[in-house]
Amino acid sequence: MKERVLVGEMSEIGRLVLLGAPLGNPADASTRLGEVLSTADVVAAEDTRRLSRLARDLDVTIPGRVVSYFEGNEERRTPELVEVLTAGHLVALVTDGGMPSVSDPGYRLVRAALDAGIPVTAAPGPSAxxxxxxxxxxxxxxxxxxxxxxxxxxxxxxxxxxxxxxxxxxxxxxxxxxxxxxxxxxxxxxxxxxxxxxxxxxxxxxxxxxxxxxxxxxxxxxxxxxxxxxxxxxAGAPATPPARPDDDALRALVAEREAAGRTRRDAVTDVATDHGLRRRDVYAVVHQQQ
Missing domain, CATH: 3.30.950.10 (Tetrapyrrole methylase, C-terminal domain)
Structure with missing residues (x-):
């Protein structure tokens, strides 16, 4: 018989809460995570056994229904959970560690809940x-x-x-x-x-x-x-230095700054700084044709 996650009908729209779970040390769990687990109508877990261990470590009782929600059943289970949410229930989503949706199951359900007009919030927690x-x-x-x-x-x-x-x-x-x-x-x-x-x-x-x-x-x-x-x-790649303008372009840039009121010295300094060049090299280029 196919497992279903439906519970009793309610009149108001429900809410989806994403739970940031500890990466390994249960002491990193937030107080709010425990509160949501103890009040949710349905808890969807990537691994129900790991959730049970976490609940024991936190001395939290989960009165709601616990269902699996992992890569292999996301597509099938998502509409079932949206149906529960639409009926007005609180659904909590928890993965093995960190925040659901971040390289973990969850994005599909978040998107489906938002498309159905269901509020989505989070109880933030540890992040790898x-x-x-x-x-x-x-x-x-x-x-x-x-x-x-x-x-x-x-x-x-x-x-x-x-x-x-x-x-x-x-x-x-x-x-x-x-x-x-x-x-x-x-x-x-x-x-x-x-x-x-x-x-x-x-x-x-x-x-x-x-x-x-x-x-x-x-x-x-x-x-x-x-x-x-x-x-x-x-580490990221070293910053790429800006391409050196040709001599004509350098002279034009200096002339542009002089026309704006900069002295020759200051204009040369500005252009050299902007393009990672030595001031004396820019100065030499400017005076080549003078």
């Missing part, structure tokens, strides 16, 4: 992305999250070639059995000296953060047996 980024020691004022790289070598290398000039710090997820191949391709594409960090088992007993160039990390992974959940953080 920002945790690894902060621990990496790499610049984190601007970053780019790429999720999981493609599994096949050709598609993976094509994705990396498209990212080779990305100047923001990159954050990637990778499975332990593919991390050696991924790091080898990263080193080949980005260069063996590109700074990076491999973050493994974040917040768990055997947490490990290796901050090394890509070449060293690739060798480490090839020689060892990486295990656990892995997040890779890779």
């Amino acid at each position: 992305v920002t945790t690894a980024l902060a621990l990496s020691g790499l610049p984190c004022d601007r970053f780019c999250f790429e999720g999981f790289l493609p599994r096949s070598r050709g598609a993976r290398r094509a994705r990396l070639r498209a990212l080779v000039t990305e100047e923001r710090t990159l954050v990637l997820f990778e499975a332990p059995h593919r991390v050696a191949a991924a790091l080898a391709d990263l080193a080949d594409t980005f260069g063996v000296d590109r700074p990076a960090a491999l973050c493994r088992e974040l917040t768990k007993t055997y947490e490990e953060v290796l901050r090394r160039p890509l070449g060293d990390l690739a060798r480490w992974a090839a020689e060892g047996d990486p295990r656990g959940e892995i997040t890779l953080v890779v």
Whole structure:
């Protein structure tokens, strides 16, 4: 008999709450996560067994119905959960760690709920992305999250070639059995000296953060047996200096600033600074035809 998630009818529209779950240490769970679990009519979990362990660790009783919601049944279960929400019930969505939808099940349900006019909110929690980024020691004022790289070598290398000039710090997820191949391709594409960090088992007993160039990390992974959940953080490409204008363009830029009221000295300095050139070189170009 097909499992259904419907519960009793209610008149008001329901609400979907995305729960940010601990990455490993249950003490990182928010008080609000426990409150939502203890009041939701339905809790949709990526792994119902892991949810049960989390509830025990938090000493939380889940009175609502618990159903599975993972990659293999998302398509089928989403309309059932939307039906529950439309009937006026509170549905909580929780994955194995971090925020639903971020390289985890959830986006399909969020989109379907919004399309049905159902309010969607979140009880924020731990994130492997920002945790690894902060621990990496790499610049984190601007970053780019790429999720999981493609599994096949050709598609993976094509994705990396498209990212080779990305100047923001990159954050990637990778499975332990593919991390050696991924790091080898990263080193080949980005260069063996590109700074990076491999973050493994974040917040768990055997947490490990290796901050090394890509070449060293690739060798480490090839020689060892990486295990656990892995997040890779890779420094962005060095900023590309602006292209040098030709001599005529340089003279025109200086003349433009002089016409705007800048002195010759200041105009030359401005142009040199804008284009990463030495002031004396710009000055020489300006005076070539005088």
